[in-house]
Amino acid sequence: MSVILGIDPGSRVTGYGVVRLEANRLYYMGSGCIRTDTEALFPNRLKQIYDGVSELVVQFNPTQFAIETPFMDKNAQSAFKLCHARASAMLAGLNAGLYIGEYSPRLVKQTVAGYGNATKEQVQSMVVKTLSLSSCPQSDAADALAIAICHGNTLKGLTGRKQMVGYA
Numbered sequence: 001m002s003v004i005l006g007i008d009p010g011s012r013v014t015g016y017g018v019v020r021l022e023a024n025r026l027y028y029m030g031s032g033c034i035r036t037d038t039e040a041l042f043p044n045r046l047k048q049i050y051d052g053v054s055e056l057v058v059q060f061n062p063t064q065f066a067i068e069t070p071f072m073d074k075n076a077q078s079a080f081k082l083c084h085a086r087a088s089a090m091l092a093g094l095n096a097g098l099y100i101g102e103y104s105p106r107l108v109k110q111t112v113a114g115y116g117n118a119t120k121e122q123v124q125s126m127v128v129k130t131l132s133l134s135s136c137p138q139s140d141a142a143d144a145l146a147i148a149i150c151h152g153n154t155l156k157g158l159t160g161r162k163q164m165v166g167y168a
Contacts, residue, residue, distance in 0.1 A: 001020060001021065001022045001063075002020070002021040002022075002063045002064050002152070002155055003018065003019075003020050003021075003029065003060060003061060003062040003063050003064065004018065004019050004020075004021060004062060004063075004064040004065075004066055004148045004151050004152055004155075005017075005018050005053075005056060005057065005060060005062035005064070005065050005066070005093070005098075005148065006018070006019070006066045006067070006144040006145055006146070006147035006148025006149070006150075006151065007053065007065070007066070007067045007068075007089045007093075007144055007147065008067075008068060008140050008141075008143035008144040008147060009049070009067060009068070009082060009085040009086040009088075009089050010082065010085055010140065011036065011042070011045060011046075011049075011081040011082065011084065011085045012035070012036055012038055012045075013033050013034070013035055013036075013140050014033065014034040014036075014049050014052065014053070014085060014089060014140070015031070015032075015033050015034075015138070015139075015140025015141045015142070015143050015144035016030075016031060016032060016033070016034065016053070016056055016141065016144045017030075017031040017137070017141055017142070017143075017144035017145030017146075017147065017148045018030045018031065018056070018060045018062065018148065019131065019145065019148045019149060019152055021152045021155055021156070024156050026130060026131060026148075026149060026152045027131070028131040028132070028133060028145075029060060030059075030060065031137045031138075031141035031142070031144060031145050032137075032138070032141050033138060033140050033141055034048070034049060034052035034053070036048045036049060042081070042084075046084055046085065046087075046088040047088070049085055049088040049089055049092075050088040050089070050091060050092050051092075053088070053089045053092035053093065054092045054095070054096070057092060057093070057096045057098070062098060063098070063099075064098065064099055064101065064151060064155070065090075065093035065096075065098040065099065065100045065101070066100070066101045066102075066103060066147045066148055066150065066151030067086060067089060067090060067093075067100065067101075067102055067103075067147065068086075068102070068103055068104070068105055068108060068143075068147050069102045069103060069104050069105070070082055070083055070086060071104075071105055101151045101154060103147060103150050103151065103154075107150060108123075108143075108146050108147055108150045109122075109123055109146075111146075111149065111150040111153050112126045112127060112130065112146045112149050112150060113125075113126045114126075120139065120143075123142070123143070123146050124136050124137075124139070124142045126146075127142050127145045127146050127149065128142075130149055131145065131149075
């Protein structure tokens with residue numbers, strides 16, 4: 001059995017989704033968002049992300065950690081902030097001794113919706129279906145669940161491992 005913590009990083013809102021992989025089936029455990037204080041200095045917001053992810057590690061006791069790789073944004077400042085947010089979340093996972101798998105947005109969409117250019121709505125719909133949810137989680141949480149599902153499928157051998165980057 002593996003418990004996977006999926007993270008959709010953001011400097012304002014970091015989505016999280018937790019699934020359990022048991023007997024080749026994924027089960028929903030929880031999801032939500034870490035919201036930073038937008039009035040706080042940026043380094044303090046990074047600490048809020050780190051602390052929030054660290055709390056999730058204690059709460060859910062994951063054995064695996066999955067996060068989306070950055071995409072190139074037209075706004076360099078936004079891209080830098082996103083990378084800092086990712087690093088804060090990843091450090092929390094690494095400090096807990098978790099393996100970290102990284103996945104491109106395209107691979108996550110391909111794995112969850114069957115199409116690398118799937119819309120946000122298509123991915124959310126497939127997250128609800130895959131995890132047998134009664135309603136769709138908030139957008140950032142649904143994205144994080146999609147990342148966790150992608151990692152779960154990698155563990156099951158359904159997604160190409162060569163496209164995954166891992167740290168231990």
